[in-house]
Amino acid sequence: MLIEAFTEAKDPSAPHTNEDRLVILPGRAYAVIDGVTDRLGTRYDGMLSGQYAAVTVQRALEHMLSAPDNPEDPIAIVRALTATIASAYEAHGMAEKVQSDWNLRISAALALVLVRHETVDVILVGDSGVRINGDHILRVEKDLDLITSILRREAWPVIGRKVSDPEKQEQVSRRVTWHGTRQPLDAVADTLDAGDMDFIENRAIAANLEALPHVQRADIENLVRGGIVNAQGGYQNNASLQLGYPCLDGFEVPQHMIEIQRLPRSEVRTVEIYSDGYFKPGDAFGVAAWEKAFAEAERDDPAKVLLYPSPKGSTASLWADDRTYLGVRF
Known part of the structure; x- marks a missing residue:
C-alpha cells in the first residue's frame, strides 16, 4: 500500500x-x-x-x-x-x-x-x-456555487474598469459575491455605484438563466441579489428547494x-x-x-x-x- x-x-x-x-x-x-x-x-x-x-x-x-x-x-x-x-x-x-x-x-x-x-x-x-x-x-456538483461564480465573473470586468490593482479587483469581486448586488453601496462606494450594481445584477441573472435553464429564476435572483452571506444558507440541507445541497x-x-x-x-x-x-x-x-x-x-x-x-x-x-x-x- x-x-x-x-x-x-x-x-x-x-x-x-x-x-x-x-x-x-x-x-x-x-x-x-x-x-x-x-x-x-x-x-x-x-x-x-x-x-x-x-x-x-x-x-x-x-x-x-x-x-x-x-x-x-x-x-x-x-x-x-x-x-x-x-x-x-x-x-x-x-x-x-x-x-x-x-x-x-x-x-x-x-x-x-x-x-x-x-x-x-x-x-x-x-x-x-x-x-x-x-x-x-x-x-x-452544486448549481448554487455556479450561480455565485457567474455573478463574480460578470462583476470582474466592471470592477476592472474602475481599478488597476489586481488585489483590489479581487477584494471587490469577492465582496459582490459574498453580499450580493443589493448590499449597502457604502461598502463598495470607492469602486462601484448604483448603476454598476444594476448592470452586474442584470448581466449575472441573464447569464445564469442561459447557463442553468433548469433552475428557477426566483432562485437565481435570490442568490445574485443576496449573495453567499444573505441567501446561500437557506439552501443548506433543505430538501424542499431545487438548489438544496x-x-x-x-x-x-x-x-x-x-x-x-x-x-x-x-x-x-x-x-x-x-x-x-x-x-x-x-x-x-x-x-x-x-x-x-x-x-x-x-x-x-x-x-x-x-x-x-x-x-x-x-x-x-x-x-x-x-x-x-x-x-x-x-
Missing part, C-alpha cells in the same frame, strides 16, 4: 488557518474534510467556525472508526457526525442562535472512503471529490442528499480524495501530478473567471482556497 497526502492553506504564510483536515486510518478509512469558510468571523475555541467544524468532524471520525465496533452503515456515520456538531453547539451555548441564523453554524463537507472486506464504500456530503482508478470521479452542520442531512457508492474491493486499485481547492485533477496518481495540475490552473486562470469559475480567485499572496489531496494505492 502507498499513501500520499498534501494540504496547504489558502494563505501559505499562515498554515494554522487551513480549514481542511485529513483522516488516515490505513486499511480502514480515509477522508478529506473541508470546513466551510466562516461568513461573519464567528469563533469556537479560538478557531474560526470553518476550521472548528473540520477539526470536530476529524476527531469524531477518527474516534468512531478506530473503535472495534465502528458503525458500518454510511447513514449512521453521517448521523453520528451531525449529532457531534449539535453537541458542540450545546457546549458553546449556541444551540438556540444557530436555529435561526445559518451564518453562525459550523459546517463542513466530507469525502469519506471506507475499506471493507469485500467493498470500498464512498460517502460524500458536500462538494469534495473522490477519483477511483484514475478516471472515475465521484463528486456532488448537503453539508455537515449539526442539522439533519436529508438521506437522499448523501451520495453513497459501493464498489467491489477487487476492482479498486487507487483512491484519490481531494477538496475543492483543486480546480483541475492531476493527470496521474500522486501529489506531484495534482500539484502540477494546480500550478497549471493558477497559470491559466488565476482569477477563476475564465476556465475555472469560482466565487473567489487567487492573488499574488493568497490562493483561492485551501486545498488537500489524499491518494491511496492498494
